[in-house]
Amino acid sequence: MDRTVPAGLDSDILQMTLDAISEFASRELGDAVLIDLDERDEFPEALVRKMCGEELGVQMLFIPEDYGGMGGSAVDVYRMCEHLAGVDLGVATAVLATALGSDPISVGGTEEQRARWLSRIAEDGLLMAYGATEPQAGSDLGALSTTAVPTVEDGVVTGYSLTGAKQWISNGGVADLYSVLALAPGGPSWFVVEQGTEGFTHGKHEDKHGIRLSNTAALFLDDVRVDASCLVGGIEGQGLVQAQLVFGYTRLMVAAFGLGAGWSALDRAMPYSTERIQAGGPLSEKQGYTHKLIVPHVVRLEAARSCIEETAERLDGGEGALTTEGAIAKYLASEAGNLAADAAIQALGGYGYTHEYLIEKIRRDVRITTIYEGTSEIMEMTIARDRWQQHLKTRGDWYHERGRSLEALHASRADVGAGAAALAQHALAAVLEACRVERLTRNQHVLFRIGHLVALAEGAAAMSRQAARSLSGALHAKSGSRLEPEALATAARINGRDVALTVATEGIRWVIGGAGDSFDPRGLTDAVALSAIAACQAGQIEDLDRLADHLYRRSPT
Numbered sequence: 393m394d395r396t397v398p399a400g401l402d403s404d405i406l407q408m409t410l411d412a413i414s415e416f417a418s419r420e421l422g423d424a425v426l427i428d429l430d431e432r433d434e435f436p437e438a439l440v441r442k443m444c445g446e447e448l449g450v451q452m453l454f455i456p457e458d459y460g461g462m463g464g465s466a467v468d469v470y471r472m473c474e475h476l477a478g479v480d481l482g483v484a485t486a487v488l489a490t491a492l493g494s495d496p497i498s499v500g501g502t503e504e505q506r507a508r509w510l511s512r513i514a515e516d517g518l519l520m521a522y523g524a525t526e527p528q529a530g531s532d533l534g535a536l537s538t539t540a541v542p543t544v545e546d547g548v549v550t551g552y553s554l555t556g557a558k559q560w561i562s563n564g565g566v567a568d569l570y571s572v573l574a575l576a577p578g579g580p581s582w583f584v585v586e587q588g589t590e591g592f593t594h595g596k597h598e599d600k601h602g603i604r605l606s607n608t609a610a611l612f613l614d615d616v617r618v619d620a621s622c623l624v625g626g627i628e629g630q631g632l633v634q635a636q637l638v639f640g641y642t643r644l645m646v647a648a649f650g651l652g653a654g655w656s657a658l659d660r661a662m663p664y665s666t667e668r669i670q671a672g673g674p675l676s677e678k679q680g681y682t683h684k685l686i687v688p689h690v691v692r693l694e695a696a697r698s699c700i701e702e703t704a705e706r707l708d709g710g711e712g713a714l715t716t717e718g719a720i721a722k723y724l725a726s727e728a729g730n731l732a733a734d735a736a737i738q739a740l741g742g743y744g745y746t747h748e749y750l751i752e753k754i755r756r757d758v759r760i761t762t763i764y765e766g767t768s769e770i771m772e773m774t775i776a777r778d779r780w781q782q783h784l785k786t787r788g789d790w791y792h793e794r795g796r797s798l799e800a801l802h803a804s805r806a807d808v809g810a811g812a813a814a815l816a817q818h819a820l821a822a823v824l825e826a827c828r829v830e831r832l833t834r835n836q837h838v839l840f841r842i843g844h845l846v847a848l849a850e851g852a853a854a855m856s857r858q859a860a861r862s863l864s865g866a867l868h869a870k871s872g873s874r875l876e877p878e879a880l881a882t883a884a885r886i887n888g889r890d891v892a893l894t895v896a897t898e899g900i901r902w903v904i905g906g907a908g909d910s911f912d913p914r915g916l917t918d919a920v921a922l923s924a925i926a927a928c929q930a931g932q933i934e935d936l937d938r939l940a941d942h943l944y945r946r947s948p949t
C-alpha cells in the first residue's frame with residue numbers, strides 16, 4: 393500500500409494550467425462576485441463543476457495518468473493549491489475535498505477500485521467528499537463511532553450496513569461520491585458511498601466564519617447498504633493506516649493554501665502601501681510600517697515555502713510518507729498565512745476592516761488552515777513526538793548533526809543565514825537535552841512548545857538550503873519562489889537570526905519554567921550559546937531594509 397510516485401507535468405504544462413486557472417478566475421470570480429457569494433454564503437456549485445469539467449479539469453492534476461488524469465507530482469499539486477488559494481480558499485477547498493476523498497482509493501484501493509472510481513473523477517469531473525470527522529471524533533479519529541456491520545450470506549461478506557454521523561464535511565451537501573470512515577469488525581475502514589444511496593442524507597450548509605464559498609455539511613448514515621466491493625482495499629482495518637499514509641501529501645496541500653492565502657493578502661497590501669500617503673510620504677517608505685506589517689510576513693511565508701518545496705521534492709523522489717515534514721510545512725505555512733492576512737488588515741487601516749477590500753475575507757478564510765487536516769496543536773504534538781524520539785535515539789545528536797551540516801553550508805556560502813540556522817539547531821539540541829534530564833516532556837505544554845521550536849528550526853534550515861540552491865541556479869525548475877536569489881538569501885538571513893533567538897529564549901523559558909528551583913539557568917544559557925545568538929543579530933535592520941527595497945522594486949538607499 394503506497395502512493396505511486398507520478399512523473400509530474402512539464403514546467404510549461406504546469407504554467408499553462410496555472411494561467412488557465414487565472415484566466416478562468418478573472419472571468420468568473422472577480423472581487424465583486426467573491427464578495428457577493430461570501431455575503432450570501434453561497435457555494436458556487438456550477439462554477440466549481442466547470443472547474444472540474446472539460447473547461448479546466450483541475451482535478452485531473454491529482455489523478456494518475458493510468459486512470460485518465462494528468463499525474464501531477466507533489467510539486468505540481470502544491471503549486472496548483474497555492475494558486476487556487478490565491479483565487480479563493482473556499483473554492484480551493486471544494487477541489488481539495490475531491491482530492492482528499494479520492495486519496496484512500498489512490499493509496500489503498502484495489503486495481504479494480506482505482507479504475508472504477510478514479511477514472512470517473514478524471515473523466516466525469518465527479519465531486520468527492522472525505523468523511524472522517526465525527527461529532528465526537530475530531531482530532532482523535534480513533535474515537536469514531538460510525539459502524540460498518542457486515543452482511544454475511546453463506547459465510548461470505550457480501551456488503552456492509554453503515555450507521556452513524558459525520559461532521560464538518562467539505563462538499564458534504566454537494567458531492568457525487570463520498571469516502572466514509574467507519575468501524576468494521578476488523579477496525580476502521582474506508583467505504584465509498586454514492587450520493588442518493590438509501591439512508592444516506594446530509595445536514596444544512598454550515599454558516600461559517602470563513603471559506604463561505606465552500607459547502608460544509610454533516611452526513612447522516614442510517615443503515616446505508618453498500619456492496620462489499622465498496623470497502624477500500626477489500627480488507628477491513630486499514631483505514632487509519634491509509635489516512636496516515638497520505639498525510640505528508642495532503643498536509644502539503646493545506647500548507648500551500650496557507651501560503652497562497654497569505655500571499656494574496658500581501659499582494660493587496662503592498663500596492664496599497666505605495667499609494668497611501670501619510671505624514672508626507674507613502675507608507676511603503678516607512679520602516680515602522682514595512683518592517684512590521686510586510687517584510688517579516690514575506691520572510692515567514694517564504695520560509696514555509698522552503699519546507700513545502702523540500703518536502704514535495706522528497707515525496708516525488710519516493711522517500712515515503714514524510715508525515716512529520718508535511719506537518720512542519722502545514723504548521724509553518726498555515727500559521728504564517730494567518731499572521732500575514734492579519735497584518736494585511738492592519739496595513740490597510742480602516743479600509744482593511746471593510747468587506748470591500750477583500751483582505752478581511754482572506755483573513756476569515758485562511759483561519760481554517762490551522763484547523764482542518766489536523767489542527768496546529770495536533771501538528772505541534774506530531775512534530776514534537778517524532779523529533780523527540782530522534783533526539784533520544786541519537787543520544788542527543790539529531791540537531792547537532794543538522795547544525796554541523798549547516799555550518800558546512802555556511803563555510804561555503806556565508807550569505808544564506810546558515811550560520812544562524814546552525815546556532816538554532818545546536819540550541820534546540822541543548823533545549824531537548826535539558827528537557828530530557830529534567831524530564832520536562834511530561835508537561836504537555838512543554839512538549840507542544842518543542843513542536844513549535846522544531847518547526848521553526850527546520851524551517852530555517854530548509855530556507856538556508858533553498859537560498860543556496862537559488863543563488864547557484866539550482867532550485868527546482870517548478871519552484872514557486874516569490875523572491876529572486878539575492879532576496880531569498882536576505883530573507884534566509886533574517887529568518888535564521890529570528891529563529892535562533894526564538895529557539896534559545898523560548899527554550900530557556902520553558903526549561904526554566906518547568907524545572908524546579910534547584911535548576912541552574914547559567915549552564916543552559918551557555919549550552920544554547922545565547923551570547924553567540926545575540927551577536928549574530930548584527931545586520932538585521934540592514935537586511936530588513938534590503939528586503940523591503942527588493943519587494944518594492946527600489947534601489948537601496
Ligand SMILES: Cc1cc2nc3c(=O)[nH]c(=O)nc-3n(C[C@H](O)[C@H](O)[C@H](O)COP(=O)(O)OP(=O)(O)OC[C@H]3O[C@@H](n4cnc5c(N)ncnc54)[C@H](O)[C@@H]3O)c2cc1C
Pocket residue numbers: 489521522523524525529530531532559560561562563600603608760763764765766767768769770
Ligand atoms: C470548514 C471545515 C471543513 C472541514 N472539512 C472536513 C472534511 O472535508 N473532512 C473531514 O473529515 N473533516 C473536515 N473538517 C474537520 C476538521 O478536520 C476538524 O474540525 C479538525 O480535525 C478538529 O477536530 P474538532 O473540530 O473535533 O476539534 P477537537 O479535536 O475537539 O479540537 C478542539 C481544540 O482542542 C485541541 N486539541 C485536540 N486534541 C488535543 C490534545 N490531545 N491535546 C491538546 N489539544 C488538543 C485542538 O487543537 C483544538 O484547538 C472540517 C472542518 C471545518 C471547520
